[in-house]
Amino acid sequence: MKDELIPHRPDPLQLPESAGKVHMKSDYHEAAISLADGNPLLISDRYSTGLSVLAKLKKLISRGKQARTFGMSRKQRAHYKKASNLLLAPVENHQIALYKSPESGWLEKLYPDLDQFYLSFPQLQGLNSSWQWYQKGIQYPGLDTKIHPWYGVYFPTRFDHLSLFNEWLSEYEGAKEIGADIGTGCGVLGFLLAGNGFQKVFASDLNPNAVISVRESAGRLGYDSVLEPLVSDFFKGHTQKADLILFNPPWLPALHSLSHLDRAIYYEKGFFETFFRQAEPFLKKEGRLVVLFSNMAERQGLSSAHPVRDELLTGNRFKKISELRKPVASKSEKTKRRDHRGDEVVELWELALI
Ligand SMILES: C[S@@+](CC[C@H](N)C(=O)[O-])C[C@H]1O[C@@H](n2cnc3c(N)ncnc32)[C@H](O)[C@@H]1O
Known part of the structure; x- marks a missing residue:
């Protein structure tokens, strides 16, 4: 129940x-x-x-x-x-x-x-x-059926990082017994794992609305028995080691105190250290940890630190297997000229245990 x-x-x-x-x-x-x-x-x-x-x-x-x-x-x-x-x-x-x-x-x-x-x-x-x-739902690349996000749930409206992940997933040759989608939001990444043959996907989020939303979508998409959405801080309540841990974290350092919705966008001090520390025991020996990130904070002058690079340099837990980058597409030629996002990129970091 x-x-x-x-x-x-x-x-x-x-x-x-x-x-x-x-x-x-x-x-x-x-x-x-x-x-x-x-x-x-x-x-x-x-x-x-x-x-x-x-x-x-x-x-x-x-x-x-x-x-x-x-x-x-x-x-x-x-x-x-x-x-x-x-x-x-x-x-x-x-x-x-x-x-x-x-x-x-x-x-x-x-x-x-x-x-x-x-x-x-x-x-x-x-x-x-x-x-x-x-009501309208959103069609994401790589999914056959639309996702209908609940109120108060983060859902991406730009798809560059999803396309990057789909590219990576199409080449993935590891085991697909257990996946983990940490900070699942509307569940899009978890559903991509389920749609690509993962047998069980643990999907955690701090936000109950996200978990309600993913439960409802799992029913609609026919993945009720695959997705296991849980209100949880990172891995709390999870018991099994995963073949693939996937994390699309907030991309900006917090400059203010955070509401539950802010936690999709901003991270507080110590956030990544806690995540990587907790991820280590939940990854299988041959497993992969994939983190999606972007240079948005750097470009907005908010931080020159990079949480994944910092982890690789000082964490002594993970090594880098690959790093993919993709320039963020401007919505139109018109906006391209008006905004300054010319060199914004999304990043995919594939890590494994040392
Ligand atoms: C950038 S959103 C990504 C959502 C979704 N995975 C995607 O790619 O569209 C980050 C998500 O992480 C969740 N989150 C933030 N801190 C968390 C934590 N400590 N444990 C679990 N989820 C967390 C937020 O509520 C939000 O839904």
Whole structure:
């Protein structure tokens, strides 16, 4: 019997007594000033009022100018995040109780216990957009069937690292008895292992929503008896040594304290040391440890350290078998000229026990 998992959800809010009201006849600029000053506001008529107020708030905080430095843009984003979350909307009977609101099935799935509460407008927007992804699903290279990620679960929207892994997997000649997909997210890598003949795949994630999502997808994809998703810190709860351990970790060092969703993107000090230490006893003698990484942190000036290279230099546990690199494709010629990601690469590190 599988244990019942309680998913993360945005905390339901109560309406603060001090909250004012905003509607289509309000002065949106005044409303934006009020939010920026730290005062909560309740949207009282239609969904589009929320969109208009947030558009004004964004303009107000940026003062119509683009941030010139990284620090400035971070400060603006933090201010916007704080102020925009003071804009509240009512939820009643699992629907956004505003005229012409989009459907969000998450309100029913995540709040079966609540009939009436409030959420911030940006939280509702997050739920709405996640619901669209969930309903539509995403087709990944190497998988026949779409994946439908749950709310609050990391799922890749760029596929370069998946293509790199597929290339590597097509050449893999090792045993396929047991695989481990650590930090499984929406499960895409675990499903690639299952689809490539692995008999059992242990899939761990700290985030219960990821495990719920992978369980649901495993049923849909017919891998119920192959995938073993578990809420777990790296290998906790796992008992067997693996032929292949696969890890697509967060790629950026954390500069702030982390929420559960942040843990897909940012890693804290000691994260990789713990991972490699715990991976060692779970790898079979002839097994392979594959880590996907990128030079994103280096390129953003956030870190010149490289956790895999550091491990190889100082860990005394693993040796490098191969290293593959792939330039990140720009989405279009237009974006290529506009962004500075020209030399962004994704990396695949294949390691074995010393
Ligand atoms: C970059 S995402 C990768 C998700 C997925 N494997 C993929 O390739 O799309 C990293 C994942 O690791 C999970 N994670 C972070 N720290 C973890 C830990 N200590 N143990 C297990 N999972 C963790 C995050 O919740 C997130 O789902």
